[in-house]
Amino acid sequence: MSLDSKRPLTLRDVSEASGVSEMTVSRVLRNRGDVSDATRKRVLAAAKELGYVPNKIAGALASSRVNLVAVIIPSLSNMVFPEVLTGINQVLEDTELQPVVGVSDYIPEKEERVLYEMLSWRPSGVIIAGLEHSDASRAMLRAAGIPVVEIMDTDGVPVDAMVGISHRRAGREMANAILKAGYEHIGFMGTKMPLDHRARKRFEGFTEVLAKSGIEIEDRAFYSGGSALAKGREMTQEMLERSPELDFLYYSNDMIGAGGLLYLLDQGIDVPGQIGLAGFNGVELLQGLPRRLATMDACRLEIGRRAAKIIADRLAEPEGAHSDNVTLTPTIAYGDTLKRR
Amino acid sequence: MSLDSKRPLTLRDVSEASGVSEMTVSRVLRNRGDVSDATRKRVLAAAKELGYVPNKIAGALASSRVNLVAVIIPSLSNMVFPEVLTGINQVLEDTELQPVVGVSDYIPEKEERVLYEMLSWRPSGVIIAGLEHSDASRAMLRAAGIPVVEIMDTDGVPVDAMVGISHRRAGREMANAILKAGYEHIGFMGTKMPLDHRARKRFEGFTEVLAKSGIEIEDRAFYSGGSALAKGREMTQEMLERSPELDFLYYSNDMIGAGGLLYLLDQGIDVPGQIGLAGFNGVELLQGLPRRLATMDACRLEIGRRAAKIIADRLAEPEGAHSDNVTLTPTIAYGDTLKRR
């Protein structure tokens, strides 16, 4: 039974309850140094009996070691970032490190605030989405003196390390595949997110390749808010009514692409004969659709794993001359909505 | 420019750079007490110039105040918990409080570990999913001496406060609606998760009502892993081949329900005439489907908001005789897959 005092328990309480010095209690609780089996047992018993929970704040201050890894991502509400977190978790679970997640909502100022807030807890490392940050944020990252891994994107220069894919290249490859398949009248749909740099880069790579063949995007639409699947449906209908000549629709993410696909199937339109479709991300959801949408994997899980690995390795071996820039190269999944060749 | 030393900056550095005592610097940085405008400016300038980031660890230890709220949820990989987090965030954003998320993967031992880990940072409050926890977890929650809100479920006794819906009632209501609509041969599909107590309670409520009408579930199937949409598809096909007499399928979540719906539409089966369908959660995704699946909202956003509100209020006003048990009552969304009456 625990004493029902209001004051949280301290090492001292355990020390008194077990008749052992605070120092020894501390050693037992951290499995450090030599402690006789007898005292170890007494201490453990006392701690459990009291229901003692160590105070990491005091511990961290004294040891100036904090096993926290700050993870900053733009959003939790599309499946992509949770999957990155899963990857990070998988790797950190085998270490002492604990991820702590902050969300920036794609807003640089908010990212800056969140970063500041997290750095003030003196984490051992930072994993942060994207290569674009405010000057202040970049300065903080550099000044923190801890491993920093920028993830998702490799089209740019990292503060320290980076793990991701080239979204520009992803856009280019999809454009090439589409042209090779013979499509010529292309529409684009995406999110209304000027600050989603990865979507922007994909788009840039995409149009760049089209331009080389003298082709331009013939119609485009952007949405914000609401159910992506429903928006994909609506936007597709509207776009095809507006631009019936289109023979290919490129979506900036799989969810709206799936919405478009469902709409076209509803309408009995021949996919990919009459109209081809492609999305981006390789979300699991697509497996359950009546046809598999063409897409490109964003390597989310792997990115999370590699990033966490870099942090863990650096902390374990602070010496090594680390140059950790990992570019993963996803390939196109043609599915059933993009003619092959 | 910051001095490129390896040692992190301290208040003392700012104090020296600005020629003001540490105490006054501290006051400026926290907007506390009276500080002349002149010194305030000097301090702020010095801090910015150096790129000082306060050390919350030291601050928290000294003040024994930590504006962290521990949030413990079973998973990030279905849309339900991220949405709860959104609600929590919305409310906490207007306060000093910061949510910190831990994931238990539906495993009590892991929940216990995560809780222990989080409590060791001495948060100001805890929001934790579910009412079922290990004895040790419950003991920790009680002993922590901070506000604890158990969320999602209200079928049980909370340690302190709770916010959620009655899943048993949700199951009962759906069963009633199904019976009233005249369906009699019912199949059930769900996740293979003995530890998802909310799904279990819905199922219990569901079968309880059926039993009163002398009806039993005639077939059932459970899945784990993989794309829920795809699993819903497969399981539905298999079940109907096995049990062609079924005229209603009740799914434990909307994703597998959506998979089933897509399958039935593919097959040209009359929904809800020949077969009725219902899921659970009210996920946004359903809006984009060719037919709207019948479902019941889990009130995710509202649960998050109310829980955060309770924590914030208690901390603002530690006196009030709080008895915070909030039961939200979702209603059935009939959609297009459940006959009305």
Added chain:
DNA sequence: ATGAAAGCGCTAACAA
């Protein structure tokens, strides 16, 4: 194998 002393970087409480 165990203990004592000092101090991590900050803030509460009081003094000037």
Added chain:
DNA sequence: TTGTTAGCGCTTTCAT
């Protein structure tokens, strides 16, 4: 308005 003095609860370091 500003500064001084004691810790917060632990761990480091050194002694025993």
